[in-house]
Amino acid sequence: MKIATYNVNGVNGRLPVLLRWLEESAPDVVCLQELKAPQEKFPEQALLDAGYNAIWHGQKSWNGVAILAKGHTITEIGRGLAGDPEDLHSRYIEAMVNGVHIGCLYLPNGNPAPGPKFDYKLSWFRRFTEHAAKLVDSKTPVILTGDYNVMPTEMDVYKPESWVTDALFRPETRAAFAGVMGQGWTDAIRTLYPDEKIYTFWDYFRNAFARNAGLRIDHFLLNKAIAGKLTGGGVDGYVRGWEKTSDHAPVWITVK
DNA sequence: ATGTCCCACCCTGTGGGA
Numbered sequence: 001m002k003i004a005t006y007n008v009n010g011v012n013g014r015l016p017v018l019l020r021w022l023e024e025s026a027p028d029v030v031c032l033q034e035l036k037a038p039q040e041k042f043p044e045q046a047l048l049d050a051g052y053n054a055i056w057h058g059q060k061s062w063n064g065v066a067i068l069a070k071g072h073t074i075t076e077i078g079r080g081l082a083g084d085p086e087d088l089h090s091r092y093i094e095a096m097v098n099g100v101h102i103g104c105l106y107l108p109n110g111n112p113a114p115g116p117k118f119d120y121k122l123s124w125f126r127r128f129t130e131h132a133a134k135l136v137d138s139k140t141p142v143i144l145t146g147d148y149n150v151m152p153t154e155m156d157v158y159k160p161e162s163w164v165t166d167a168l169f170r171p172e173t174r175a176a177f178a179g180v181m182g183q184g185w186t187d188a189i190r191t192l193y194p195d196e197k198i199y200t201f202w203d204y205f206r207n208a209f210a211r212n213a214g215l216r217i218d219h220f221l222l223n224k225a226i227a228g229k230l231t232g233g234g235v236d237g238y239v240r241g242w243e244k245t246s247d248h249a250p251v252w253i254t255v256k
Numbered sequence: 257a258t259g260t261c262c263c264a265c266c267c268t269g270t271g272g273g274a
Contacts, residue, residue: 010262013261013263060264061262061263062262149274205261206259246261
C-alpha cells in the first residue's frame with residue numbers, strides 16, 4: 001500500500017497540479033493539508049472522477065485537512081484533537097483505511113515566535129502528543145502523517161543557523177517533536193534515508209527550490225505495529241517544479 | 257529586510273497567513 005502526504009496550499013487553486021500528481025504517482029491513500037477551502041467548496045466530484053473517495057474537514061480561508069483513498073473505504077474515526085474546545089482550526093482528521101489507522105495533521109506554523117501563535121503551536125503539540133500516546137502501542141497499524149511544521153534535526157534544514165529562532169526549528173519545537181518520538185514512533189523517511197538531505201518544502205521566496213534551500217517538515221510517524229512493514233518511500237520533488245505548484249512536495253511511503 | 261503565493265473581502269486592489 002502506498003500512502004502519501006501533501007500540503008497542497010489551496011486545494012482548489014492547486015487542483016490541476018493535484019490531479020496530475022495523483023495520476024502519475026497513483027497513491028492508494030493521500031493525506032492533504034492546507035485545503036484553504038470551506039467544507040462545501042472541497043472538490044469532491046473532481047476527486048471522485050479521478051478515482052478517489054474522500055473525507056475532509058474544511059475551513060474558510062485557512063487550514064483544512066482531508067484523507068483520500070482509491071479502491072478502499074474510508075471510515076472516519078474523528079476530527080479535531082481533544083483538550084481545547086476553543087480550538088476551531090481544522091487541523092486533524094483520522095480514519096481507518098484498509099486496516100490502517102491514518103491520522104492526517106496540519107500542525108500550526110507558530111510564527112512569529114515567541115508570541116501567541118507560538119504558544120498555540122506548543123499547546124497543539126501537547127494535545128497531539130497525548131493523542132499519539134494512546135496509539136503507539138496499539139496492535140492496529142497506525143500512521144500519523146502530515147505537515148508537522150518541524151525540522152527535527154539540523155540535517156533537515158539547508159542552513160540550520162539561520163532558522164534557530166524560527167518557530168519551525170526553535171529548541172522548544174524540536175523538543176516537542178522529540179517528545180512524541182520518544183513514545184516509540186518511527187520517522188519513516190529518516191529511517192529509510194539515515195544520512196541524506198531530504199527536503200519536503202521549499203519557500204516561494206529567493207528562488208529556494210532552484211537552490212535546493214529546503215526543509216524537511218512533512219513526516220510519517222509509524223507505530224510499532226506497522227514500523228516493521230515499511231518497504232520504501234520518497235519525496236516527489238519534481239512536483240515542486242511544476243507551474244502553479246504548492247511550496248511543499250508530496251511525500252510517500254509503501255508498507256506491505 | 258526581502259521575497260511569493262494562497263484566500264476573502266473592502267471586490268480588478270488590499271491585507272492576513274504562511
